[in-house]
Amino acid sequence: MSGDNIIETKGLTKEFKGFIAVSDVDLKVKRHTIHALIGPNGAGKTTCFNLLTKFLTPSAGQILFNGKDITQAKPAAIARQGMVRSFQISAVFGHLTVLENVRVALQRVEGTSFHFWRSDECLNSLNAKAEELIEAVGVAEYRDTPAGELSYGRKRALEIATTLALDPEMLLLDEPMAGMGTEDIKRTAELIKRVSANRTILMVEHNLSVVADLSDTITVLKLGRVLAEGSYAEISKNPEVVEAYMGSGHA
Amino acid sequence: MTSANPAIAQSGGLTPQRILVFGLLALGLIAPFGVYPIFLMKGFCFALFAAAFNLLLGYVGLLSFGHAMFFGFSAYVTAHAAKEWGLTPEIAILLGVATATVLGAVTGWLAIRRSGIYFAMVTLAFSQMMYFVAVQAPFTHGEDGIQGVPRGHLLGLIDLNDTLTMYYFVFAVLVASLLFLHRIVNSPFGQVLKAIRDNEPRAISLGYEVDRYKLLAFTLSAALAGLAGSVKSLVFQLASLTDVHWHASGEVVLMTLLGGVGTVFGPSAGAFLVVAIQDYFSGIGSWVTIIQGAIFVVCVLLFRSGIVGVMAPMLKRRGIQA
Ligand SMILES: Nc1ncnc2c1ncn2[C@@H]1O[C@H](COP(=O)(O)OP(=O)(O)OP(=O)(O)O)[C@@H](O)[C@H]1O
Ligand SMILES: [Mg+2]
Numbered sequence: 001m002s003g004d005n006i007i008e009t010k011g012l013t014k015e016f017k018g019f020i021a022v023s024d025v026d027l028k029v030k031r032h033t034i035h036a037l038i039g040p041n042g043a044g045k046t047t048c049f050n051l052l053t054k055f056l057t058p059s060a061g062q063i064l065f066n067g068k069d070i071t072q073a074k075p076a077a078i079a080r081q082g083m084v085r086s087f088q089i090s091a092v093f094g095h096l097t098v099l100e101n102v103r104v105a106l107q108r109v110e111g112t113s114f115h116f117w118r119s120d121e122c123l124n125s126l127n128a129k130a131e132e133l134i135e136a137v138g139v140a141e142y143r144d145t146p147a148g149e150l151s152y153g154r155k156r157a158l159e160i161a162t163t164l165a166l167d168p169e170m171l172l173l174d175e176p177m178a179g180m181g182t183e184d185i186k187r188t189a190e191l192i193k194r195v196s197a198n199r200t201i202l203m204v205e206h207n208l209s210v211v212a213d214l215s216d217t218i219t220v221l222k223l224g225r226v227l228a229e230g231s232y233a234e235i236s237k238n239p240e241v242v243e244a245y246m247g248s249g250h251a
Numbered sequence: 252m253t254s255a256n257p258a259i260a261q262s263g264g265l266t267p268q269r270i271l272v273f274g275l276l277a278l279g280l281i282a283p284f285g286v287y288p289i290f291l292m293k294g295f296c297f298a299l300f301a302a303a304f305n306l307l308l309g310y311v312g313l314l315s316f317g318h319a320m321f322f323g324f325s326a327y328v329t330a331h332a333a334k335e336w337g338l339t340p341e342i343a344i345l346l347g348v349a350t351a352t353v354l355g356a357v358t359g360w361l362a363i364r365r366s367g368i369y370f371a372m373v374t375l376a377f378s379q380m381m382y383f384v385a386v387q388a389p390f391t392h393g394e395d396g397i398q399g400v401p402r403g404h405l406l407g408l409i410d411l412n413d414t415l416t417m418y419y420f421v422f423a424v425l426v427a428s429l430l431f432l433h434r435i436v437n438s439p440f441g442q443v444l445k446a447i448r449d450n451e452p453r454a455i456s457l458g459y460e461v462d463r464y465k466l467l468a469f470t471l472s473a474a475l476a477g478l479a480g481s482v483k484s485l486v487f488q489l490a491s492l493t494d495v496h497w498h499a500s501g502e503v504v505l506m507t508l509l510g511g512v513g514t515v516f517g518p519s520a521g522a523f524l525v526v527a528i529q530d531y532f533s534g535i536g537s538w539v540t541i542i543q544g545a546i547f548v549v550c551v552l553l554f555r556s557g558i559v560g561v562m563a564p565m566l567k568r569r570g571i572q573a
Contacts, residue, residue, distance in 0.1 A: 053456065055452065055455075074460075075455050075456065076455050076458050076460045076461070077458075077460075079455070079456055079457055079458035080458040084456060084458075085456050086456075087452065087453065091450050091452065091453040091456075092450070092453070093445065093446045093449040093450055093453065093454075094450070095445060095448075095449050096442070096445060096446060100442065103442070104442055104454075105457050107439055107442065107443070108443075108457060108458055108459060110439075112439040113439055113440060113442075113459070114439075114440055114463075114464075114467060115438060115439045115440055116434070116438045116439075116440035116441065116467070116471065117434065117435075118438050118439060119437065120437050120438055120439055120441065120442055123439055123442065162457070166458065
């Protein structure tokens with residue numbers, strides 16, 4: 001119905017009081033691929049995510065999602081249309097338990113979220129589905145622990161489970177593996193690969209071996225501009241990209 | 252249906268928490284035989300007011316500085332309905348609560364778009380406007396207020412002029428309201444509120460239109476604050492400018508913080524403490540404010556999470572949830 005690209009931006013630009021964080025970005029994300037957005041610190045990757053999910057309003061440019069112009073949409077509406085993001089700084093509901101975190105996501109679709117007169121025990125029917133999700137990311141043993149007490153890596157894992165609970169068509173993951181140990185990185189990479197089967201994933205990640213392993217396409221940003229785009233083999237041969245990474249201290 | 256949930260498995264038994272609740276209920280039932288009932292009823296009204304306020308501050312993280320307008324206006328409407336229209340108390344109270352609900356929905360709708368201190372300022376501005384209306388409108392009788400409000404017969408049957416009967420009515424209203432608040436907090440809606448309080452951007456990214464949830468919470472909070480004001484106007488048979496004044500808005504903040512934000516019993520404890528201080532020191536005039544301020548400062552410095560907030564962890568070790 002809407003071609004190959006699930007996301008397409010045209011001339012996407014964001015200016016913060018004279019400082020241009022994202023400049024004239026034309027990004028095309030192919031449906032059912034894993035697309036990585038990389039670049040040195042401050043390149044504008046998170047800002048791009050904020051623009052795509054409408055947490056920030058673009059200064060100029062246009063965003064198409066499934067061929068539909070979402071440049072004026074509200075962030076919550078975008079989530080309901082099937083594009084769900086995670087955050088660079090781990091975003092869990094600290095006072096809710098691990099299970100409840102995932103359930104809050106499942107609950108929205110149920111349509112009971114305004115029911116203030118009902119006991120929350122009616123949410124227990126979602127427990128089985130929630131348990132499956134926390135099992136998949138490996139935090140099942142912390143089911144009844146308040147999420148705020150988890151280690152950083154486990155919070156990231158929980159965040160992925162919460163995001164997956166919405167069964168989104170498109171996932172935006174901002175450094176999903178930051179702060180994880182080798183074991184968890186491996187598991188998360190496998191999970192991302194597994195869930196990408198019938199979805200599209202756009203992810204920011206500094207761990208280049210993960211990026212090389214997972215992504216079909218890589219876009220390199222530097223100072224808000226697209227520096228290069230292509231497969232890992234292509235961009236790793238690009239002298240400008242190598243320079244950008246050496247210059248900022250990355251390998 | 253689902254795997255074992257320890258909370259459910261326990262819920263049949265006599266947990267320490269239940270013992271505490273039943274203890275407080277029993278205390279409330281025998282209290283008027285040992286303590287001046289008017290004092291207790293005043294405490295109950297402010298306990299309800301503070302509990303309603305706490306729904307907003309404790310579970311949504313919104314500081315309203317205009318809650319007196321719901322409390323005070325509801326009192327006016329109830330007093331007017333009972334005195335001028337001769338309606339029965341329950342209908343007069345319902346009209347007061349309805350007024351507070353509408354006022355809450357409108358104020359909330361305009362204030363919710365702001366956050367932090369701006370939210371507080373919008374609510375303050377609105378309540379100042381309503382204060383001005385109360386001073387000017389003829390039906391409030393300005394400085395005099397509506398005096399000699401008849402308590403009437405509940406459902407046309409039960410005579411509320413009897414102090415003990417009135418006491419048990421007010422006590423029942425408080426208990427029912429606290430149960431209702433407890434339910435709101437522990438409902439599917441309450442889950443979303445807690446999620447928004449914990450991490451608003453994340454709640455948005457999950458597709459929640461957070462402003463709608465905040466507005467519903469604001470409106471519910473205003474309605475219950477209104478209920479407190481309505482009942483108070485029947486207890487004291489008076490609705491006056493004191494109840495719409497910004498002092499009252501400030502007092503409810505004080506009570507909630509003193510008792511413990513986001514706890515079930517904290518606001519009630521704080522309300523009783525403040526009411527007790529006011530009654531005890533009422534002989535020394537405006538010094539009450541200074542004493543109240545001093546106690547507030549000491550409490551905030553000593554127990555940052557309020558009286559109940561500090562006691563809760565100690566109780567928790569014995570398996571009681573405050
Ligand atoms: N709200 C804001 N106001 C002003 N400047 C901002 C704002 N948000 C981001 N910036 C600036 O925009 C630039 C891009 O930031 P962004 O967070 O998008 O980078 P990034 O590529 O995600 O970096 P990192 O790898 O460190 O996460 C930075 O220089 C940052 O300081
Ligand atoms: Mg970033």
